[in-house]
Amino acid sequence: MADSSLIKKYDVPGPRYTSYPTVPHWKNETFSTEKWTKSLIHTFVETNHTSGISLYIHLPYCESLCTFCACHKRITKNHTVELPYIQAVLKEWSLYLALFPEKPLISEIHLGGGTPSFFAPEMLQLLIAGILENVEVTAKHEFSFEGHPNNTTAEHLQTLYDLGFRRVSFGVQDYDPQVQKAIHRIQPFENVKKVTELARTIGYTSVSHDLVFGLPFQKISSVENTIQKTLELKPDRIAFYSYAHVPWIKGNGQRGFEDENLPSGEEKRLLYERGRAMFEQNNYAEIGMDHFALPEDNLYKAQENGSLHRNFMGYTTTQSKVLLGLGASSISDCWTAFAQNIKEIDTYIETVNAGELPVFKGHILSNEDIFIRQQILNIICQLETSWQIFDWSGQEKEILFEKLEDFEEDGLITFNEFGLKVLPKGKAFIRNICMAFDKHLNQTNSQQKLFSKTI
Ligand SMILES: C[S@@+](CC[C@H](N)C(=O)[O-])C[C@H]1O[C@@H](n2cnc3c(N)ncnc32)[C@H](O)[C@@H]1O
Numbered sequence: 254m255a256d257s258s259l260i261k262k263y264d265v266p267g268p269r270y271t272s273y274p275t276v277p278h279w280k281n282e283t284f285s286t287e288k289w290t291k292s293l294i295h296t297f298v299e300t301n302h303t304s305g306i307s308l309y310i311h312l313p314y315c316e317s318l319c320t321f322c323a324c325h326k327r328i329t330k331n332h333t334v335e336l337p338y339i340q341a342v343l344k345e346w347s348l349y350l351a352l353f354p355e356k357p358l359i360s361e362i363h364l365g366g367g368t369p370s371f372f373a374p375e376m377l378q379l380l381i382a383g384i385l386e387n388v389e390v391t392a393k394h395e396f397s398f399e400g401h402p403n404n405t406t407a408e409h410l411q412t413l414y415d416l417g418f419r420r421v422s423f424g425v426q427d428y429d430p431q432v433q434k435a436i437h438r439i440q441p442f443e444n445v446k447k448v449t450e451l452a453r454t455i456g457y458t459s460v461s462h463d464l465v466f467g468l469p470f471q472k473i474s475s476v477e478n479t480i481q482k483t484l485e486l487k488p489d490r491i492a493f494y495s496y497a498h499v500p501w502i503k504g505n506g507q508r509g510f511e512d513e514n515l516p517s518g519e520e521k522r523l524l525y526e527r528g529r530a531m532f533e534q535n536n537y538a539e540i541g542m543d544h545f546a547l548p549e550d551n552l553y554k555a556q557e558n559g560s561l562h563r564n565f566m567g568y569t570t571t572q573s574k575v576l577l578g579l580g581a582s583s584i585s586d587c588w589t590a591f592a593q594n595i596k597e598i599d600t601y602i603e604t605v606n607a608g609e610l611p612v613f614k615g616h617i618l619s620n621e622d623i624f625i626r627q628q629i630l631n632i633i634c635q636l637e638t639s640w641q642i643f644d645w646s647g648q649e650k651e652i653l654f655e656k657l658e659d660f661e662e663d664g665l666i667t668f669n670e671f672g673l674k675v676l677p678k679g680k681a682f683i684r685n686i687c688m689a690f691d692k693h694l695n696q697t698n699s700q701q702k703l704f705s706k707t708i
């Protein structure tokens with residue numbers, strides 16, 4: 254089948270699989286905070302000494318709204334919000350510390366948002382110093398943060414460097430003036446150049462740039478220009494995200510442009526293909542889905558040695574089975590259970606200050622969920638998976654294998670009774686291949702307004 258027909262066939266709404274089951278399919282009815290903490294402690298005890306735990310800390314404020322953004326954030330110029338928020342996150346951490354039977358071993362900290370660099374350096378110092386009190390850290394710990402090129406300062410970079418941060422990702426998105434205007438994010442190349450060079454001078458060993466394809470008014474020529482500029486700065490990693498158009502999500506503020514300003518599925522795919530070719534010509538390797546890295550970067554090495562992992566933070570090189578999400582809206586994962594924090598910031602703060610874990614929903618994974626989760630993780634990280642026993646009813650297996658046959662006919666995979674391999678042509682359709690295994694999706698068929706399109 255020609256590539257354009259494949260794109261038409263497979264450009265349907267679908268998850269990005271930072272978790273399985275995906276959040277809209279969690280069974281909240283059978284979840285409770287008690288069950289969550291029980292599962293968490295169980296995995297913690299099993300893995301703390303070996304792989305340690307990862308922390309994701311959500312810092313939800315931004316000074317100005319970018320109208321393409323799907324992250325959970327609150328827009329304000331009032332910086333008095335910083336201290337009470339940091340204190341609440343530290344209080345939440347103390348609630349978890351009280352649950353753990355021993356000192357946690359921290360392998361990873363990621364500050365995401367919103368905009369971590371919205372916070373003053375001394376606030377970030379207070380936060381990280383408070384988190385690191387009474388814990389151990391692994392020898393190969395990875396501390397990273399998301400910085401906005403317009404407000405990340407030398408003090409931010411130095412403060413976090415002194416606390417052990419060696420990785421930073423900057424949101425670049427696109428350099429084209431028409432695109433920047435439509436997404437309400439005016440961000441000159443000079444700002445990105447300045448923070449990238451500053452980070453390197455201070456000693457950061459991995460600088461990443463986030464670009465997005467599929468934004469309003471993007472054309473091949475404008476994306477080529479954005480990538481050319483990006484290559485001049487030679488980031489160690491590049492995230493080349495597919496624009497997730499989810500305007501129905503309440504309060505996320507995706508507006509300021511019309512649907513007809515967006516590239517079509519096929520145009521979007523061409524933008525990606527062009528980007529990929531340019532990155533590959535410049536020595537970057539494609540990592541899983543949407544990511545590129547230079548051969549010296551750990552993400553590339555992890556893909557090569559089969560240790561690449563994916564969780565709510567995206568692709569990662571650490572193998573922790575416990576990812577604790579702190580802060581409003583953060584999601585935690587202990588492999589056998591997920592839990593999400595209250596999204597509304599004031600309610601989040603009130604709840605932790607009252608001494609309660611701010612969890613408001615979650616999912617306890619069944620054995621079948623865990624089996625499928627592992628298959629999807631293998632496909633999305635290693636581009637192949639295998640199974641010994643397929644413990645599904647005959648009919649379910651038949652339905653799955655019918656879908657796999659269809660992928661095989663389209664040249665996307667090869668498969669047999671015990672596993673599958675994604676072929677080069679199938680890389681563009683990884684999300685679709687994972688969807689074939691997603692039992693919750695197949696049961697509800699309600700993905701229409703839950704997920705962005707797969708292409
Ligand atoms: C929380 S933001 C980054 C930190 C900082 N606030 C900034 O904007 O520079 C993380 C990244 O998510 C990506 N992102 C946000 N909304 C997106 C969307 N709708 N589709 C695809 N990627 C998106 C952007 O590339 C963005 O840089």
Ligand code: SF4
Nearest residue numbers: 315318319322366367
């Ligand atoms: S892209 Fe970054 S700065 Fe813009 S609204 Fe989203 S989180 Fe805030």
